[in-house]
Amino acid sequence: KHKKQLSPLGKAINHFMILESISWYRLSMLSGVTESSLTKIKYNRASPTLYTLERLARALNVKVSDIILKSESLTGE
Numbered sequence: 001k002h003k004k005q006l007s008p009l010g011k012a013i014n015h016f017m018i019l020e021s022i023s024w025y026r027l028s029m030l031s032g033v034t035e036s037s038l039t040k041i042k043y044n045r046a047s048p049t050l051y052t053l054e055r056l057a058r059a060l061n062v063k064v065s066d067i068i069l070k071s072e073s074l075t076g077e
Contacts, residue, residue: 007044012070014042016060030059 006014017027024042028035033052040046048056050064057064 004043006042008071008074009048009067010042010044011074012067013038013056013060015070016062016067020060022060027056027059031055 024038025035028038033055041048053064053067057067
């Protein structure tokens with residue numbers, strides 16, 4: 001069975017999580033975004049609101065634009 005593919009946005013968030021050495025669980029705790037919402041974002045089953053993106057960016061110590069630019073750079077993969 002094949003592994004679920006992270007969305008470009010999921011990959012971008014994951015990239016910054018690695019830099020901050022935090023897990024998806026920890027990101028959920030820091031951002032106040034539920035793990036189930038993160039899973040939906042991660043696998044492109046939901047698009048986060050700007051508010052959610054702002055909370056994630058703050059938890060990752062980056063700007064929303066950093067996440068979006070990273071995501072766009074990964075779209076072609």
